[in-house]
Amino acid sequence: MSKEKAKTEKKDEDVAWLDDHGRQFGHFIDNKWTIPENRKTYNTICPSTGEILASTVQGEKEDVDLAVSAARRAFESWSKASGHYRARILYSIARHVQKHMRLLSVIESLDNGKPIRESRDSDIPTVIRHLYHHAGWAQLMDMEMANWKPIGVVGAIVPWNFPLMLLTWKICPALAMGNTVVLKPATYTRLSALLFGEICAEAGLPPGVFNVVTGAGSVGSMLATHPDVDKVGFTGSTEVGQLLRRATAGTGKKLSLELGGKSPVIVFESADLDSAVEGVVDAIWFNQGQVCSAGSRLLLQESIYDDFVQRVKSRMSHLRLGHCLDKTIDMGAVVDESQLKSIEELVQSARLEGAQVYQMNAGIPKKGLYYPPTLITGVQTVSRVVVEEIFGPVVVVLPFRTAKEAIELGNNTKFGLAGSVWTENVSLGLEVALSLKAGSIWINCHNLFDAAAGFGGYRQSGYGRDGGKEGLYEYVRPRWEGRPAVHSSPVDFKKFGDTIPSRPTFENVDIAQLLIDGIMLPTIDRTYKMYYGGSQQRPDAPYSRPIVSPSGKVIGHVGEGNRKDIRNAVEAAHKAAPGWGKRASHNRAQIVLYLVENLELRRQEFIGRLILMTGCTEEVAKQEVDLSIQRLFHWGAYADKYGGTVQETTLYGATVKVHDPVGVIAIVCPDDHPLLAFVSLLAPAIVRANCIVIIPSQKHPLLALDLYQVFDTSDLPGGVINIVTGDQDHLTKYLTEHQDVQSVWYFGSAQGSAFVEYTSAENVKRTWVNYGQSRDWTKPDQGQGEEFLYHSIQVKNIWIPMGDIYAN
């Protein structure tokens, strides 16, 4: 068939836009084109042909400064404008994008190499949906996000695989919530961002609200570390995400990361197999497999393994590859030579391991950066191609026996971005979907996106969501909270918490006396232990730490925890997590309320203990105990009221947002309000089905240890709450470094906060730190606000298409 010519889109008008600019582009700042002098340039090419499309600027620090200051100026008015005003502007942008849909699609395809069918039918419609959807959030911000406010200037850094779509995923929520944006598009694909800037200006977006600075990766770092940038929104590789986390550690900037993946496509024998084959096409050959949520691990039930592999191979024989503007291709060229090389290198590693590599080589254009659709069998969990993200049109196939094993295999990865489940059995599909640890699960479909459903990962696929109400929280901060002051004294991340500082010896020991039958006797010694796995535990190395009252008297000794205590406590928490998560929320609520019941029985004792430990007045102590009781009630109430919602996406069916627990959360408590802060942090975490390892106040830990007796009498399963005492810096170090801790909440020093954020990069764990600043735990907005819930859950969206009726 040689209809290629006729099928190829005419590109005259589109080239006209490039020609209008003399095929030369600068930055787009303050609604103006800026071509600074003495800059290096970068030629952006079309991967289908290798032809140069235009020359663009390699930005430098002054350019970033210029853009950030424009955004800062614009923030003053944009953040104060009404939600309605911002809604009108976003709506106008949506309309203008629709008007320029054709131009945007073609520029996007030319610059990236993706099929015009995809940019036209998928990317740009999703862009428009995001703009409309977020115009709505701007309108509703006062109602729906009443306790939140904009952050400031957002630095957005996006990759080359969906250049325009992903930038709108950042700027829509940012703008809707009243922030302004400086965007750094990917090196390979800059044109659609620049065109979009022009379209925004045309649509009436005030100058400075959205700015584009082009350049190499270093420009991204400059932007992220710019002192006047308050938030960094990033989509891209896990490695760069980790760099950004380290670079911004301790600065008080908010950060959201949407990173890599190795998403499973799980096909059961109960699936419609031919439809599942088409699902594989959508999963791995959409956008040349250059999709962070690409279904790159095909897990097949053993009973259909051979049959299904054969079906996929035969389907591969009629995939068409070609020029991006050819309407009838299935796959275009990959974006750059270096990508082509890294794909081939990984595929070659599979060949060397003895895997069978099946490729569709017929009909591949001679010129251009094409990689054939590839299916690899005969590999297993240990293979590099199974472990690593390939980011190309390569799928690996593994067999499984049972649903349980499919889930185990699906979750046997450091990533957790997405996955799909193929079966006609609804009970099976839902159970597997809920058991997979990933942010988007599609049942009988793959790679569906919509503005109303947040997209983002678990584990090393990142944190934060793009889209949906869940995505808005990435672009706001609580109303009461200002941007934390930047702590300037440098932290030695290697040495932080490395050793336990030696302690002075206290001779002033306070041994309480009791009058019994007219004789004064010393009270019986009380030994405080740590508490994990549901029982009291001696420290691994039996050292003790004296606890001193305000008057300088030793009032008790607690265990001095070390890394092995942390290891044991984390293990205990993981052991408890599956069971705790499976309990009905009603049951979790009951346990928390039973805990309150038992706490109140010992109210007087806790009041006395607070006075002894902190030297506070009886009135203050009473207030703290009573508030703690109230707070437990508050979070007990939330046990069955925050499970998720149905998302109103464009899907015919149900898109269900599930609020999953984060996993094992490490909590480091502040010294102030030793009971109230402890309870305020512990309760939301456990009611939302997390298991925790909690480090009580270093100064006043005794109350927390008194509480474990309350836990023991309240039916709390062992391992849900685990308490380790000792030097907070030392314990924080090992908690943050633990790869199987999913989140760290840290309320200590500024240095400690910087350490936690820096160190969390290694496995991309979530963090919540106070940058050394205290909050008023007695106030509801600060001590029990919505942010506690935000940090206690992670969002999973399950897409469930429906339909069986087709006639009459």
Added chain:
Amino acid sequence: MTTNVGRDFDESWLANVHINLPAIKRRAESLSGRRTVKKQWQAAWLLRITTCIDLTTLSGDDTPSNIQRLCCKAKHPIRYDLLADMKVAHLDVSCGAVCVYPNRVADCVKYLKSIGASNIPVASVATGFPAGQTPLQTRLDEIRFAVSQGAQEIDVVINRHYALTGNWKGLYDEVREMKIACGDAHLKTILATGELGSLVNVYKASMVCMMAGADFIKTSTGKETVNAILPVALVMVRAIREYFRRTGYKVGFKPAGGIRSAKDSLNWMILMKEELGDDWTKPDLFRIGASGLLLDIERQIFHFVTGRYAAVHELPMA
């Protein structure tokens, strides 16, 4: 690997066997307190132990899917980047063997060949594993079947009835026939020590099996209520020492069942080194039968390389 050709049954080797349990326990307990390895030495020991693991799956629901996974894991037991970080990628660390039921032997042989790992032997349990309560002829046929499928090592269970009733000659004769059925394949005899009643029986059963030509004596099937424990092992390795003294044949030792932590495996290695010497710390004379142990070893090596405790989901499942 050398083969123990065995010798004629000699009842006098079973006379005057005396074992003091409290003394055995004390020795077993003090071994790990007196000896330990840390840091790079520990990592090296763990790698050595990895090469001594008979990576095992013995389940009713074993199918080609998980057998294939097991074989690949045996070939690449430790994540490639961890080995690279330790600069030992060139050592090609792989497990001592894969151990399966006779029906799965052919799958193993096929998969190991396809990934270029035919150097890893396939071990098959046989003889009515784990109870051994089937007719001798059936048990011998099972051995011959496994060997014909390509098994290079056969893990047989001994007849506990004979051991418990003191019919040592009967036991000798059976094991002798099993040895013949094995042909060139290595014979590992499982004593199922948890069911032998006394340590004296453990010693005698060890000695009888060695006389009959066992290349390895193995503690347990993993299905008894008490499996591999150090005091019992001490008795067995001392029998090995005695047999070596008398015959000059080195018989290997394989603890199996219940060894799940890297730390435990180090204690087993210390036992071998202290009681039998360095020759018995290598895969030709020392094996550990395990499935979960490897994961913990991989975690410890992860900790050694990165200084961090691993998340299980980051390590490829077996």
